[in-house]
Amino acid sequence: MIKTPDITIVGGGVIGLLTAREFVNAGATVTLIDKGLLGQESSWAGGGILLPLYPWRQAEAISSLVLQSLRLYPTLANQLIEGTGKDPEWTPCGLLITKNPDFNAAVDWCQRHHIKFETAPAHFFNSLNTDAEQPLWLSDIAQARNPRLVKSLIQDLRNKGVTLQEHCELTDLTLVNNHITRLNTNRGSLPVKQLIISAGAWTGSLFKQLFPEILTYTPQVAPVKGQMLLFDAPPDTLQTMVLDGDQYLIPRRDGKILAGSTVEQTDFNKTTTVAARERLTDFALTLLPALKKAPLLHHWAGLRPGTEQGIPYIDRHPSIANLSINAGHFRNGLVMGPASAQLMVDLLLNRPTAVDPRPYQLNRGGKS
Numbered sequence: 001m002i003k004t005p006d007i008t009i010v011g012g013g014v015i016g017l018l019t020a021r022e023f024v025n026a027g028a029t030v031t032l033i034d035k036g037l038l039g040q041e042s043s044w045a046g047g048g049i050l051l052p053l054y055p056w057r058q059a060e061a062i063s064s065l066v067l068q069s070l071r072l073y074p075t076l077a078n079q080l081i082e083g084t085g086k087d088p089e090w091t092p093c094g095l096l097i098t099k100n101p102d103f104n105a106a107v108d109w110c111q112r113h114h115i116k117f118e119t120a121p122a123h124f125f126n127s128l129n130t131d132a133e134q135p136l137w138l139s140d141i142a143q144a145r146n147p148r149l150v151k152s153l154i155q156d157l158r159n160k161g162v163t164l165q166e167h168c169e170l171t172d173l174t175l176v177n178n179h180i181t182r183l184n185t186n187r188g189s190l191p192v193k194q195l196i197i198s199a200g201a202w203t204g205s206l207f208k209q210l211f212p213e214i215l216t217y218t219p220q221v222a223p224v225k226g227q228m229l230l231f232d233a234p235p236d237t238l239q240t241m242v243l244d245g246d247q248y249l250i251p252r253r254d255g256k257i258l259a260g261s262t263v264e265q266t267d268f269n270k271t272t273t274v275a276a277r278e279r280l281t282d283f284a285l286t287l288l289p290a291l292k293k294a295p296l297l298h299h300w301a302g303l304r305p306g307t308e309q310g311i312p313y314i315d316r317h318p319s320i321a322n323l324s325i326n327a328g329h330f331r332n333g334l335v336m337g338p339a340s341a342q343l344m345v346d347l348l349l350n351r352p353t354a355v356d357p358r359p360y361q362l363n364r365g366g367k368s
Helices: 014-025 060-084 101-113 146-159 202-208 274-289 289-293 333-348
Strands: 006-010 032-033 095-097 136-138 164-165 168-176 179-185 186-191 192-199 222-233 241-244 246-251 257-260 296-306 313-316 325-327
Touching: 006 014, 006 164, 014 032, 014 146, 014 325, 014 333, 060 146, 060 289, 060 333, 101 136, 146 164, 168 202, 192 202, 202 222, 202 296, 202 325, 241 274, 246 274, 257 274, 274 289, 313 333, 325 333
Parallel strands: 006 032, 006 192, 032 164, 095 241, 192 325
Antiparallel strands: 095 136, 168 179, 179 186, 222 257, 222 296, 241 246, 246 257, 313 325
């Protein structure tokens, strides 16, 4: 007989993994299922900058989760290294933002949220080719190497006894008196106490599949494709992350440099395109001419879970008693992830929350 876990999570991206970790650390038993391989969608495909692009242009609800996550990340990274031996490469290498036409808004945001900033030193531009406009240097901003973060989280959950099921696709469920009792999957039936949907870009379509008769409080999450490149550069070719316009370069510890990214509305199509590769290559080689000597290693695409204004849903479902959602983080799943997981667990365990939960409610814009 299958023992019923306290928490069942659908979706094995970084949000689902972090949520599972937060629950098991609180003493709950957890099962996590994913229709594919764990962490292989947007969590694997993203860049890993631990700050939204131009956060002063984003909704304050995003900043709230970001700032709490920034407080959590150093401890999280250390615990993962100690517990798994796998380094997520949390690296406070700093972020150079070359163009800030809204400089006053940027400074105001940094001052209000105690983010260290200064006018970018001139020597940063010795190796860069760009027309700087009121450049800012945020020296404390870090990155995480998202594939390695995912690997360390998976190992940590295995060490802690979380049940992880890959290639386990949810087909339908049993709903009795607004209470989910069982999940039906391609690998059998699973009993449920509490269900959390964290299925990334697939959350909106999965919700409509599972609850076709429930038209209210449907999360509006849709896929947004992003394409990226990886260059094989020598170590120290670039020592800090650089945001130039709407694109960026991210140096890894081993010297490899990511260039990203596109924002495309193509439904669930993850096909890479020649046009995107050429655009990103031109950007990267123009901004950092040293990359002309670096081989292009890889070109890939991922699907971000897009929502209105990029604000995720983190909430109990208003009409299904044991259903919750933690999804819709758009481009900022890694940087909002620790705080999002903490908030989800706080809500279900009735603990005081570190951030105001109201902006992330399913009914924040009325019934949908």
